[in-house]
Amino acid sequence: MQAADQGYDPQQPHMDGRKLRIGIVQARFNAGITDALAKACKDELAALGVAADRIVHVQVPGALEVPVALQALAEQEAFDALVALGCIIRGETYHFELVANESGASVSRIALDYQIPIANAIITTENMEQAVARQTDKGRDAARVAVEMANLLEQLK
Template identity: 40%
Template structure:
């Protein structure tokens, strides 16, 4: 039987870029705080966490791609909040941002984590940004740590 590889959750000497949507900032600020806190708790130096604000979820992928191409970060997280409204705009924004963020990681090899919450209501968004369901920003940070360390093991 071959070896088993699994990324750990230690962030010493790692650098991360966090791209955050300004749209619904009352939610995304909480996601950002959760991600930053998680990184620091797992050994990432606060000075090694760069934050990039963009207007909305549609701007997350192109900014993540620019960061990945610059290769200054071990991993990238994209944080946003898309809340369903009365038009199909929700579907377009959530689908395209998900595809774009995924494409960044596939094309560049830099772990690029989808941390965009998509909810039916504002209450659901609040729950996922640190209330009853935990903080999805912190979960994205844990995923980034694990993937960065797994890729180190692979390489």
């Protein structure tokens, strides 16, 4: 059966989060930014109908640790979608590229390996001002992506 036969309309994403369980993994590094990401994400999840008791929110030291926690949550098979939150700001060394590339690739690999949508809101910026400018929108976007993709995958089953 094709997605179109199941009532899926790509122009009208299903944004009802009332039945969903969402896991959030937040890096503590650059906590001012990641706390704002988490608040915006949880506020938007609530606006989409996800009950607070259906959200599990864990914190890890930094962006490189986010995938390990995502994998642990994915292995539980208790979540409809996951959210990765972090902030990587360019410095003067190659470390920025290493952290950004490795965390991003690992998040994608876990999503594919476990067939679970992961909204990747590990933001990468040149400076703190860019991070502050993105923190609220990216947090809200992550919530919307998680809900839409969880509902889409359920429809495609």
